[in-house]
Amino acid sequence: MSDSAIRLCGVGVAFPMQRRLMGQRFWALDHIDLDLKHGNKLGVIGRNGAGKSTLLRVLAGAIEPDRGEIIRCHGSIQLLAINLGFVHYLTGRDNAILSGLLQGFDRRTIESKLERIAEFSGLGRFFDQPINTYSSGMVSRLGFSLAMQLEPDVLLIDETLSVGDAEFREKSSKALREKFDSDQTVVLVSHNDSTLSRLCDRLLWVEHGRSIMLGPADEVLESYRRSNADEQPPSRDLPLPSEDDEL
Numbered sequence: 001m002s003d004s005a006i007r008l009c010g011v012g013v014a015f016p017m018q019r020r021l022m023g024q025r026f027w028a029l030d031h032i033d034l035d036l037k038h039g040n041k042l043g044v045i046g047r048n049g050a051g052k053s054t055l056l057r058v059l060a061g062a063i064e065p066d067r068g069e070i071i072r073c074h075g076s077i078q079l080l081a082i083n084l085g086f087v088h089y090l091t092g093r094d095n096a097i098l099s100g101l102l103q104g105f106d107r108r109t110i111e112s113k114l115e116r117i118a119e120f121s122g123l124g125r126f127f128d129q130p131i132n133t134y135s136s137g138m139v140s141r142l143g144f145s146l147a148m149q150l151e152p153d154v155l156l157i158d159e160t161l162s163v164g165d166a167e168f169r170e171k172s173s174k175a176l177r178e179k180f181d182s183d184q185t186v187v188l189v190s191h192n193d194s195t196l197s198r199l200c201d202r203l204l205w206v207e208h209g210r211s212i213m214l215g216p217a218d219e220v221l222e223s224y225r226r227s228n229a230d231e232q233p234p235s236r237d238l239p240l241p242s243e244d245d246e247l
Protein backbone atom coordinates (compact mmCIF):
# COMPACT_ATOMS: atom_id res chain seq x y z
CA MET A 1 0.00 0.00 0.00
CA SER A 2 1.18 3.53 -0.79
CA ASP A 3 2.38 5.51 2.23
CA SER A 4 0.26 8.42 0.99
CA ALA A 5 -3.32 8.62 2.21
CA ILE A 6 -4.27 11.53 -0.05
CA ARG A 7 -2.23 13.40 -2.65
CA LEU A 8 -3.34 16.69 -4.13
CA CYS A 9 -1.60 17.73 -7.34
CA GLY A 10 -2.19 21.28 -8.53
CA VAL A 11 -5.68 21.35 -7.04
CA GLY A 12 -7.85 24.40 -7.64
CA VAL A 13 -11.42 25.15 -6.57
CA ALA A 14 -13.36 27.98 -8.17
CA PHE A 15 -16.61 29.45 -6.95
CA PRO A 16 -18.86 31.51 -9.21
CA MET A 17 -18.82 35.25 -8.53
CA GLN A 18 -21.96 37.26 -7.86
CA ARG A 19 -24.25 38.57 -10.62
CA ARG A 20 -22.33 41.77 -11.39
CA LEU A 21 -19.26 39.75 -12.30
CA MET A 22 -21.13 37.04 -14.13
CA GLY A 23 -18.86 34.58 -15.86
CA GLN A 24 -15.93 35.28 -13.57
CA ARG A 25 -14.83 32.74 -11.04
CA PHE A 26 -13.09 33.16 -7.73
CA TRP A 27 -10.33 30.66 -7.06
CA ALA A 28 -10.77 29.77 -3.38
CA LEU A 29 -7.95 27.23 -3.79
CA ASP A 30 -5.27 27.50 -6.39
CA HIS A 31 -2.46 25.11 -7.35
CA ILE A 32 -2.39 23.23 -4.06
CA ASP A 33 0.07 20.35 -3.85
CA LEU A 34 -0.05 18.17 -0.77
CA ASP A 35 1.10 14.68 0.10
CA LEU A 36 -0.76 13.58 3.23
CA LYS A 37 0.89 10.40 4.49
CA HIS A 38 -0.81 7.75 6.59
CA GLY A 39 -0.47 8.70 10.24
CA ASN A 40 0.39 12.36 9.53
CA LYS A 41 -0.91 14.98 11.93
CA LEU A 42 -1.23 18.00 9.70
CA GLY A 43 -2.36 21.41 10.88
CA VAL A 44 -3.68 24.08 8.51
CA ILE A 45 -3.33 27.79 9.27
CA GLY A 46 -4.15 30.98 7.45
CA ARG A 47 -6.18 34.13 7.83
CA ASN A 48 -9.98 34.28 7.53
CA GLY A 49 -11.06 33.38 4.02
CA ALA A 50 -7.67 31.86 3.16
CA GLY A 51 -9.23 28.62 1.91
CA LYS A 52 -8.73 26.30 4.89
CA SER A 53 -12.30 24.98 5.11
CA THR A 54 -12.47 24.62 1.35
CA LEU A 55 -9.31 22.52 1.51
CA LEU A 56 -10.86 20.25 4.14
CA ARG A 57 -13.99 19.86 2.02
CA VAL A 58 -11.85 18.87 -0.97
CA LEU A 59 -9.92 16.37 1.16
CA ALA A 60 -13.23 14.97 2.43
CA GLY A 61 -14.53 14.57 -1.12
CA ALA A 62 -17.42 16.93 -0.37
CA ILE A 63 -16.42 19.14 -3.30
CA GLU A 64 -14.67 18.21 -6.51
CA PRO A 65 -11.74 20.32 -7.61
CA ASP A 66 -12.12 22.36 -10.80
CA ARG A 67 -8.48 21.84 -11.59
CA GLY A 68 -5.77 19.34 -10.69
CA GLU A 69 -5.87 15.80 -9.43
CA ILE A 70 -6.60 13.93 -6.19
CA ILE A 71 -5.12 10.50 -5.57
CA ARG A 72 -6.65 8.59 -2.69
CA CYS A 73 -5.40 5.55 -0.86
CA HIS A 74 -7.44 5.40 2.31
CA GLY A 75 -10.53 3.81 3.78
CA SER A 76 -13.17 5.77 5.65
CA ILE A 77 -12.84 9.53 5.96
CA GLN A 78 -14.78 11.96 8.12
CA LEU A 79 -15.06 15.70 8.14
CA LEU A 80 -15.82 17.10 11.57
CA ALA A 81 -17.08 20.65 11.22
CA ILE A 82 -19.53 22.97 12.96
CA ASN A 83 -21.89 22.74 10.02
CA LEU A 84 -22.08 18.98 9.93
CA GLY A 85 -24.74 18.45 7.31
CA PHE A 86 -26.94 16.24 9.43
CA VAL A 87 -30.52 15.52 8.33
CA HIS A 88 -32.56 17.64 10.71
CA TYR A 89 -35.76 15.61 10.81
CA LEU A 90 -33.88 12.39 11.68
CA THR A 91 -32.91 11.43 15.23
CA GLY A 92 -29.36 11.55 16.55
CA ARG A 93 -29.25 7.75 16.30
CA ASP A 94 -30.43 7.69 12.66
CA ASN A 95 -28.04 10.49 11.75
CA ALA A 96 -25.21 8.52 13.34
CA ILE A 97 -26.10 5.48 11.22
CA LEU A 98 -26.48 7.53 8.04
CA SER A 99 -23.27 9.42 8.61
CA GLY A 100 -21.38 6.18 9.31
CA LEU A 101 -22.73 4.58 6.11
CA LEU A 102 -21.76 7.66 4.10
CA GLN A 103 -18.25 7.41 5.49
CA GLY A 104 -17.96 3.85 4.26
CA PHE A 105 -18.59 1.87 7.47
CA ASP A 106 -20.81 -1.20 7.33
CA ARG A 107 -24.06 -1.17 9.27
CA ARG A 108 -23.00 -3.84 11.77
CA THR A 109 -19.88 -1.85 12.75
CA ILE A 110 -21.92 1.31 13.19
CA GLU A 111 -24.57 -0.45 15.26
CA SER A 112 -21.93 -1.98 17.51
CA LYS A 113 -20.72 1.54 18.32
CA LEU A 114 -24.06 3.30 18.71
CA GLU A 115 -24.28 2.96 22.48
CA ARG A 116 -20.76 4.33 22.92
CA ILE A 117 -21.59 7.24 20.60
CA ALA A 118 -24.73 7.97 22.63
CA GLU A 119 -22.85 7.70 25.91
CA PHE A 120 -19.93 9.88 24.81
CA SER A 121 -22.30 12.55 23.47
CA GLY A 122 -24.12 12.76 26.81
CA LEU A 123 -27.32 13.46 24.88
CA GLY A 124 -29.37 11.03 26.98
CA ARG A 125 -32.89 10.58 25.66
CA PHE A 126 -32.28 13.30 23.06
CA PHE A 127 -30.21 10.77 21.11
CA ASP A 128 -33.55 9.36 19.95
CA GLN A 129 -35.11 12.75 19.22
CA PRO A 130 -34.96 14.55 15.86
CA ILE A 131 -31.95 16.83 15.80
CA ASN A 132 -34.10 19.84 14.95
CA THR A 133 -34.89 19.74 18.68
CA TYR A 134 -31.16 20.09 19.55
CA SER A 135 -29.22 23.19 20.47
CA SER A 136 -26.20 23.93 18.27
CA GLY A 137 -23.94 22.66 21.08
CA MET A 138 -25.85 19.36 21.15
CA VAL A 139 -25.46 18.96 17.37
CA SER A 140 -21.71 19.56 17.72
CA ARG A 141 -21.52 17.01 20.53
CA LEU A 142 -23.19 14.41 18.32
CA GLY A 143 -20.74 15.09 15.48
CA PHE A 144 -17.75 15.02 17.78
CA SER A 145 -18.87 11.77 19.42
CA LEU A 146 -19.33 10.16 16.02
CA ALA A 147 -15.83 11.12 14.93
CA MET A 148 -14.29 9.86 18.16
CA GLN A 149 -16.09 6.51 18.23
CA LEU A 150 -16.22 5.56 14.53
CA GLU A 151 -12.46 6.04 14.12
CA PRO A 152 -12.28 6.83 10.40
CA ASP A 153 -8.92 6.24 8.68
CA VAL A 154 -8.68 9.95 7.97
CA LEU A 155 -10.18 12.49 10.35
CA LEU A 156 -10.55 16.09 9.17
CA ILE A 157 -11.33 18.59 11.91
CA ASP A 158 -12.49 22.13 11.25
CA GLU A 159 -12.23 24.29 14.37
CA THR A 160 -14.42 22.20 16.62
CA LEU A 161 -12.08 21.79 19.52
CA SER A 162 -14.19 23.75 21.95
CA VAL A 163 -17.64 22.24 21.43
CA GLY A 164 -20.12 21.94 24.26
CA ASP A 165 -19.89 22.95 27.88
CA ALA A 166 -16.81 22.83 30.14
CA GLU A 167 -17.30 19.18 31.11
CA PHE A 168 -17.70 18.05 27.49
CA ARG A 169 -14.75 20.20 26.40
CA GLU A 170 -12.52 18.44 28.90
CA LYS A 171 -13.72 15.04 27.74
CA SER A 172 -13.40 16.00 24.06
CA SER A 173 -9.91 17.42 24.35
CA LYS A 174 -8.76 14.22 26.09
CA ALA A 175 -10.32 12.10 23.32
CA LEU A 176 -8.77 14.32 20.68
CA ARG A 177 -5.36 14.09 22.29
CA GLU A 178 -5.67 10.29 22.03
CA LYS A 179 -6.38 10.62 18.31
CA PHE A 180 -3.27 12.69 17.84
CA ASP A 181 -1.25 10.12 19.81
CA SER A 182 -2.61 7.27 17.68
CA ASP A 183 -1.59 6.25 14.16
CA GLN A 184 -4.75 7.75 12.66
CA THR A 185 -4.32 10.35 9.90
CA VAL A 186 -5.59 13.71 11.15
CA VAL A 187 -5.88 17.13 9.55
CA LEU A 188 -6.76 20.00 11.86
CA VAL A 189 -7.77 23.52 10.84
CA SER A 190 -7.33 25.94 13.70
CA HIS A 191 -6.55 29.55 14.55
CA ASN A 192 -5.03 28.47 17.84
CA ASP A 193 -1.22 28.49 17.60
CA SER A 194 -0.58 26.60 20.81
CA THR A 195 -3.04 23.82 19.90
CA LEU A 196 -1.43 23.47 16.48
CA SER A 197 2.11 23.36 17.80
CA ARG A 198 1.11 20.92 20.56
CA LEU A 199 -0.80 18.47 18.35
CA CYS A 200 0.58 18.67 14.81
CA ASP A 201 3.89 17.53 13.39
CA ARG A 202 3.57 19.56 10.18
CA LEU A 203 1.69 22.70 9.27
CA LEU A 204 0.40 23.96 5.96
CA TRP A 205 0.00 27.73 5.75
CA VAL A 206 -2.50 28.85 3.11
CA GLU A 207 -3.25 32.41 2.05
CA HIS A 208 -5.59 33.58 -0.72
CA GLY A 209 -6.08 29.95 -1.70
CA ARG A 210 -2.39 29.29 -2.20
CA SER A 211 0.09 27.24 -0.25
CA ILE A 212 2.63 29.59 1.33
CA MET A 213 4.64 27.16 3.42
CA LEU A 214 4.57 23.50 4.46
CA GLY A 215 6.94 22.20 7.09
CA PRO A 216 7.62 21.51 10.77
CA ALA A 217 4.94 23.12 12.95
CA ASP A 218 7.20 25.49 14.88
CA GLU A 219 8.97 26.80 11.77
CA VAL A 220 5.73 27.48 9.92
CA LEU A 221 4.16 29.12 12.97
CA GLU A 222 7.13 31.42 13.37
CA SER A 223 6.95 32.60 9.76
CA TYR A 224 3.18 32.99 10.03
CA ARG A 225 3.47 35.07 13.21
CA ARG A 226 6.17 37.23 11.62
CA SER A 227 3.94 37.84 8.61
CA ASN A 228 1.01 38.74 10.90
CA ALA A 229 3.24 41.18 12.79
CA ASP A 230 4.10 42.83 9.47
CA GLU A 231 0.34 42.89 8.74
CA GLN A 232 1.08 42.37 5.08
CA PRO A 233 -0.44 39.14 3.82
CA PRO A 234 1.64 37.56 1.05
CA SER A 235 0.37 38.85 -2.29
CA ARG A 236 -1.01 36.77 -5.10
CA ASP A 237 -1.52 37.69 -8.67
CA LEU A 238 -5.13 36.56 -9.05
CA PRO A 239 -7.96 39.07 -8.67
CA LEU A 240 -9.78 39.16 -5.34
CA PRO A 241 -13.25 40.62 -4.83
CA SER A 242 -12.99 44.34 -4.11
CA GLU A 243 -14.57 45.88 -1.02
CA ASP A 244 -17.65 47.19 -2.81
CA ASP A 245 -18.46 43.86 -4.41
CA GLU A 246 -21.67 42.36 -3.05
CA LEU A 247 -21.04 39.41 -0.76
Ligand SMILES: Nc1ncnc2c1ncn2[C@@H]1O[C@H](COP(=O)(O)OP(=O)(O)OP(=O)(O)O)[C@@H](O)[C@H]1O
Pocket (backbone or CB within 6 Å): 015, 016, 028, 046, 047, 048, 049, 050, 051, 052, 053, 054, 055
Ligand atom coordinates in the same frame (compact mmCIF):
# COMPACT_ATOMS: atom_id res chain seq x y z
N1 LIG B 1 -19.83 28.14 -1.46
C1 LIG B 1 -19.07 29.22 -1.72
N2 LIG B 1 -19.40 30.08 -2.71
C2 LIG B 1 -18.65 31.16 -2.97
N3 LIG B 1 -17.51 31.46 -2.31
C3 LIG B 1 -17.14 30.64 -1.31
C4 LIG B 1 -17.89 29.49 -0.96
N4 LIG B 1 -17.26 28.86 0.08
C5 LIG B 1 -16.16 29.61 0.35
N5 LIG B 1 -16.09 30.67 -0.47
C6 LIG B 1 -15.03 31.68 -0.49
O1 LIG B 1 -13.80 31.00 -0.61
C7 LIG B 1 -12.82 31.64 0.21
C8 LIG B 1 -12.24 30.62 1.17
O2 LIG B 1 -13.24 30.27 2.12
P1 LIG B 1 -12.92 29.26 3.30
O3 LIG B 1 -14.20 29.07 4.06
O4 LIG B 1 -12.27 28.06 2.74
O5 LIG B 1 -11.87 30.09 4.15
P2 LIG B 1 -11.24 29.78 5.59
O6 LIG B 1 -9.77 29.88 5.45
O7 LIG B 1 -11.78 28.49 6.12
O8 LIG B 1 -11.78 30.99 6.44
P3 LIG B 1 -12.10 31.14 8.03
O9 LIG B 1 -10.79 31.10 8.76
O10 LIG B 1 -12.72 32.49 8.09
O11 LIG B 1 -13.04 30.04 8.40
C9 LIG B 1 -13.49 32.81 0.90
O12 LIG B 1 -13.21 33.97 0.16
C10 LIG B 1 -14.97 32.47 0.79
O13 LIG B 1 -15.74 33.65 0.70
